[in-house]
Amino acid sequence: xxxxxxxxxxxxxxxxxxxxxxxxxxxxxxxxxxxxxxxxxxxxxxxxxxxxxxxxxxxxxxxxxxxxxxxxxxxxxxxxxxxxxxxxxxxxxxxxxxxxxxxxxxxxxxxxxxxxxxxxxxxxxxxxxxxxxxxxxxxxxxxxxxxxxxxxxxxxxxxxxxxxxxxxxxxxxxxxxxxxxxxxxxxxxxxxxxxxxxxxxxxxxxxxxxxxxxxxxxxxxxxxxxxxxxxxxxxxxxxxxxxxxxxxxxxxxxxxxxxxxxxxxxxxxxxxxxxxxxxxxxxxxxxxxxxxxxxxxxxxxxxxxxxxxxxxxxxxxxxxxxxxxxxxxxxxxxxxxxxxxxxxxxxxxxxxxxxxxxxxxxxxxxxxxxxxxxxxxxxxxxxxxxxxxxxxxxxxxxxxxxxxxxxxxxxxxxxxxxxxxxxxxxxxxxxxxxxxxxxxxxxxxxxxxxxxxxxxxxxxxxxxxxxxxxxxxxxxxxxxxxxxxxxxxxxxxxxxxxxxxxxxxxxxxxxxxxxxxxxxxxxxxxxxxxxxxxxxxxxxxxxxxxxxxxxxxxxxxxxxxxxxxxxxxxxxxxxxxxxxxxxxxxxxxxxxxxxxxxxxxxxxxxxxxxxxxxxxx
Numbered sequence: 001x002x003x004x005x006x007x008x009x010x011x012x013x014x015x016x017x018x019x020x021x022x023x024x025x026x027x028x029x030x031x032x033x034x035x036x037x038x039x040x041x042x043x044x045x046x047x048x049x050x051x052x053x054x055x056x057x058x059x060x061x062x063x064x065x066x067x068x069x070x071x072x073x074x075x076x077x078x079x080x081x082x083x084x085x086x087x088x089x090x091x092x093x094x095x096x097x098x099x100x101x102x103x104x105x106x107x108x109x110x111x112x113x114x115x116x117x118x119x120x121x122x123x124x125x126x127x128x129x130x131x132x133x134x135x136x137x138x139x140x141x142x143x144x145x146x147x148x149x150x151x152x153x154x155x156x157x158x159x160x161x162x163x164x165x166x167x168x169x170x171x172x173x174x175x176x177x178x179x180x181x182x183x184x185x186x187x188x189x190x191x192x193x194x195x196x197x198x199x200x201x202x203x204x205x206x207x208x209x210x211x212x213x214x215x216x217x218x219x220x221x222x223x224x225x226x227x228x229x230x231x232x233x234x235x236x237x238x239x240x241x242x243x244x245x246x247x248x249x250x251x252x253x254x255x256x257x258x259x260x261x262x263x264x265x266x267x268x269x270x271x272x273x274x275x276x277x278x279x280x281x282x283x284x285x286x287x288x289x290x291x292x293x294x295x296x297x298x299x300x301x302x303x304x305x306x307x308x309x310x311x312x313x314x315x316x317x318x319x320x321x322x323x324x325x326x327x328x329x330x331x332x333x334x335x336x337x338x339x340x341x342x343x344x345x346x347x348x349x350x351x352x353x354x355x356x357x358x359x360x361x362x363x364x365x366x367x368x369x370x371x372x373x374x375x376x377x378x379x380x381x382x383x384x385x386x387x388x389x390x391x392x393x394x395x396x397x398x399x400x401x402x403x404x405x406x407x408x409x410x411x412x413x414x415x416x417x418x419x420x421x422x423x424x425x426x427x428x429x430x431x432x433x434x435x436x437x438x439x440x441x442x443x444x445x446x447x448x449x450x451x452x453x454x455x456x457x458x459x460x461x462x463x464x465x466x467x468x469x470x471x472x473x474x475x476x477x478x479x480x481x482x483x484x485x486x487x488x489x490x491x492x493x494x495x496x497x498x499x500x501x502x503x504x505x506x507x508x509x510x511x512x513x514x515x516x517x518x519x520x521x522x523x524x525x526x527x528x529x530x531x532x533x534x535x536x537x538x539x540x541x542x543x544x545x546x547x548x549x550x551x552x553x554x555x556x557x558x559x560x561x562x563x564x565x566x567x568x569x570x571x572x573x574x575x576x577x578x579x580x581x582x583x584x585x586x587x588x589x590x591x592x593x594x595x596x597x598x599x600x601x602x603x604x605x606x607x608x609x610x611x612x613x614x615x616x617x
Contacts, residue, residue, distance in 0.1 A: 054230060055086070055220045061211025062157040064238030066171060066201060068247040069474055075171055077157035081133055083141060084126035089150035099148055103140050106130055117179065117192050128193050132158055132290040159289045165282040167250050169310035170410070170472065172200020173285035198288070201243065201472060203411050208476060211238035242474040244273035252594040253278035256587045262574035263311040263451050266591055269459030269560060269569045272468030272489070276591070281307040313408060316416035316448040317573065320531030320580065321359070321376045322556045323443030325461060325502060328369055330396035331384045332498035342366045345379040352435040356382050373505025374514035376530060378442050385441025390432060393440060394420045399492060400457035401467055402449050408470045416453060419446040443531060455571035458558045461502050462527070462566040465494035503527050507563050518585035519559060519592070526592055528559025530580035552576035557584035561592050568595050
């Protein structure tokens with residue numbers, strides 16, 4: 001038996017010792033790392049692991065549908081897909097951003113803005129980086145899902161306005177909630193990226209139309225593919241809203257306004273229901289269902305005719321001779337006009353060192369109230385305004401709802417202006433002159449009203465003093481606090497005799513060759529009053545030596561039918577349309593015709609409504 005040399009044994013022992021030290025150090029290192037992972041970072045890493053395999057997916061609730069009074073859908077929802085970025089799955093933000101910009105054609109500025117808007121939201125809430133994508137973008141996301149599992153497709157219903165621009169100003173449009181809106185109480189339940197109503201009914205009844213989002217928790221693999229469902233909470237669709245609009249009457253009004261600038265409103269004077277509200281020019285709210293392009297937006301906001309404005313409520317104008325209805329009621333109420341009142345019109349009147357002209361240069365001769373309304377005699381109302389004074393005129397105008405918001409369920413309504421000496425002193429720092437009262441008495445000067453205010457005032461006269469609140473809400477399945485259960489109406493102290501005399505004057509205007517005769521329909525008792533508003537004085541026009549559409553007069557017509565049982569009131573306003581009796585009255589006639597013809601069809605059992613609006617798709 002041979003013995004190993006002593007030096008070799010020593011070498012082997014040294015190596016074993018070093019190996020033991022290395023092993024011990026390795027185990028100590030592993031133990032320390034395990035301690036850090038399991039004890040110090042255990043809960044955090046467990047949560048990360050859980051989130052990497054469990055994904056919470058928001059199920060966006062569709063907004064409620066909107067229909068007309070006959071339950072014909074006006075606004076619905078269509079299926080669509082968004083491209084989502086799940087930030088917790090991003091491994092390299094620079095690589096992901098480059099892919100989004102190059103393959104999905106999202107601009108760097110847009111991407112940065114979207115990420116910044118979601119900075120304050122939870123990391124695991126996805127960011128919408130592109131809305132309502134087409135098949136090309138869907139194909140790219142599917143083709144690169146292994147390389148970019150952080151980018152996924154998400155379904156989200158989009159608004160579909162079935163008839164395009166039809167009733168666009170009433171219906172409004174939706175868009176992504178802004179930072180400023182998120183700070184408001186109105187949008188307290190909204191989150192960054194949500195779609196909310198931006199104008200019209202969509203805005204006013206946003207809370208009603210907004211549903212409640214659902215949620216799905218699913219297991220996902222390394223490429224973001226769903227491999228299992230853990231839990232599911234269904235979304236709740238927004239409430240269905242039915243409006244007072246009549247689809248056929250709305251279409252008739254908009255067809256009449258084609259290539260014009262103005263508005264037509266039809267209202268039931270008995271209850272304030274809006275049957276039609278058309279404003280031209282219009283826009284297509286479908287453009288806003290996805291993010292509207294910068295080019296489209298610039299075209300809309302830079303258009304001199306301001307197509308986004310609802311001229312029925314958001315613009316105020318001088319009422320012209322339609323204001324004589326207010327003057328007539330005020331004169332009768334103040335006992336300044338009676339059955340024996342006559343004013344001799346020679347074509348002009350000299351007051352306060354100035355000549356005030358009548359609408360007819362040769363004059364009307366001796367006129368009573370009914371004739372003054374029918375023939376639109378300025379001189380009669382000059383005299384009445386001189387006797388009454390501006391303060392009483394203002395008081396009676398306000399009693400009819402002029403110069404005040406009507407309370408209609410639409411956002412952005414203007415109040416207009418009924419001038420007073422106090423207003424002029426406060427705003428213009430000067431006193432009121434008597435000559436200004438003369439101008440106001442025929443609806444010129446500083447007085448401005450909205451078309452909706454005028455048709456509301458005329459309805460009050462037609463109904464013997466019932467001043468209603470105009471509204472579009474008809475019914476809904478579920479009621480929310482923003483929905484009125486009842487509409488406030490005020491009964492004004494209008495004497496039956498006063499109402500009858502004004503109605504007789506308006507009836508004569510249409511049916512006895514007054515200024516409104518172009519609104520007449522044989523066999524139908526239509527009452528009306530025309531108005532023509534100068535946008536530039538004759539002397540000024542001569543001085544400038546300019547002609548053109550921008551210098552044409554504004555055109556008004558307001559009226560109702562029938563005389564003894566009013567059921568529809570109509571106002572027509574055309575910017576630079578010309579004479580009220582020539583331009584506006586014929587349009588009102590067609591609205592009356594469409595209403596009563598359709599009424600006959602419905603009484604005969606015809607289906608309601610006729611889908612003639614398909615032509616506007």
